[in-house]
Amino acid sequence: MEENKKSGLKLNGAPWYIALGCILIILASAYLGVLGTDMASVLALCVAIAVIFNEIGERLPIWNSYIGGGLLMVFFGTAVLVQFNLIPEKYVEGINTFISGDTGFLTFFIIFLIAGSILSLERDILLKSFAGYIPAILGGLVCAMLFGVVTGFVFGIRPSDILIKYVLPIMGGGNGAGAVPLSQIYEEVTGDPAANYYAFAIIILTIANIICILAGALLNKLGTVKTEWTGDKRNLLRNNAGLAREDKKVQTGVKDMAGAMMVALTCYAVGRLFSKVILPTIFGASIHQFAYMIIFVVILAATGIIPANICAGAKRLQSFMTGACSIIIMVGMGCDFDLMELVSACTPANVIIALMVVVGAILGSAVVGYLVGFYPIDSAVTAGLCMANRGGNGDIAVLGAADRMELIAYAQLSSRLGGGIVLIVASFMFSFML
Structure with a gap:
């Protein structure tokens, strides 16, 4: 000062x-x-x-x-x-x-955030975090459905319509990984043009995305009041120190950062190989390259193959990208956002239903996250809000508002693997509810 x-x-x-x-x-x-x-x-x-x-x-x-x-x-x-x-x-x-x-500067940005956030974690913290993360996602999804259906009764909307038209688009992993494939599944099952489903889905998703960003800021403020509900904003698990590489005071130089860059980009290439060639779908749902990249980085970190100096270099790269490039990314997010589309969609019913779906995602992921050993606020931001926002772009906006950019790996799991789970659920819902 x-x-x-x-x-x-x-x-x-x-x-x-x-x-x-x-x-x-x-x-x-x-x-x-x-x-x-x-x-x-x-x-x-x-x-x-x-x-x-x-x-x-x-x-x-x-x-x-x-x-x-x-x-x-x-x-x-x-x-x-x-x-x-x-x-x-x-x-x-x-x-x-x-x-x-x-x-694709956003892709470049996310690659180094993922690599740094995972490689900097202690092995036991890493394994416990990812083991409990899927239940936290499912907790948010179930509560989002429940809150959405209950709110739908107030407006006289059938539960099936709430689930299909509101909950699935909001919790589906964004636009490209959610609303678009959802509309394609809708067309395949019903024979109705995909555009008819997509036109409404993207409106609801846009409203929910703004709510998620504002909710991220409010949860961050709540964390300053209820400090026991959040950690250091870098890992989810309670009662753990977190960033072992920094604790060990590993010295890093330019060559260490160059090595970390090579490892991170290679992990991204592996993600592309699996998502495009080796295993592009699981149970009929497309799996995103970042989901595979996260899995591969977790395997490398858990096995201890990557030397400590490279892990520390990855952490320094992540810190640079977060500190220097986050505001640049937000300019791109703003350029790609249509304010009038949001204004035209903001009817009372749409806003309230979207709000309650997001609230359900927050509470469900926070409660289940707490039960599996997570800080409830950090679990709500990543497993809740980053399921309900607009995918990769939404993750960056939510984490920026919540001041938790270093939780990007978990956020991407929500958007990618969580979105894949929603697509599988949607296949059954479209078949039996329409």
Whole structure:
């Protein structure tokens, strides 16, 4: 604190006058049309937008404590800019391509978060965490169904319609891994066009995603009040120290980080091999590459094959990506979010039913998580909210709002393996309820 006072206000780690000068130059280049749409240009624009909104979100009263702070302000602020055409269209397209399109910076970001979060855990903590995680997911799913059905009675909606039109899309693992395959299963079983199911599913999912992000921020605030309900925000298990690699004070250098990068990217390649060639489906449900990657990284960590210096390097890579790149990712999330789609879908019935489904996911995963030895807040964020949000993008937004980005491996399990479970359940529901 004393050092900050001496050095003055800083923005994104730089003195305010340097940061402000950089932002003005970048924005001037963009609005004069001379900034390109290559990776470096897009990254520069993302940084300029992110630093402004992040600073506002961190300083704005109420918002910084209860709504989600800087990261969530970057998300919503960027969405507002896009909605009012304040970012030139070519740059919006460039950002979308860079973050979640062909360039795939979001994938790159997630790879290192997964590797670092798993390889930094003690072996016994790792095995206990993943052994208890599926029950926590199922607890959230069952309670989401129960809360949804009970709320449906209030609005005169049949339980079968609540389960099929509301619960399955919300808990299905997002858009590409959830709503899209759900609509395909719907068409195969009923013969009705997939678009008829998808049009409503994506609306409900969008509403639930926003609720999940706000709930993540509120759960984070709750954790500051009920400290016994949460841990260090890095692992789920109660009464465990967590990050063994840091505790052992393993020294790392550039070569260790390079080795960790090679291991992480190789694990991703293994995930691609299994999801595309070796075992793309299980019981008819498609398994995502990140789900297989997580399983493979867990195997490597559990067997102790990876040396301690590489594990520590993976942790440093994860810390860099979380600290330096999270706000950039949130700009991409905001560019890809349609505010008007959300506004048009916000009928009282849709909002209340989606809210209660999310509440059910929170409570179910928190209670079951506690019973299997997890901190209830961390279990609710990962096994609950990250089941009910909009997949990979939603995971980043929820974890950012909840200040638990280092739990990304669990969040991805919810979106990928949890989403796969929902697809299997959906196959039976569509067959017997329609």
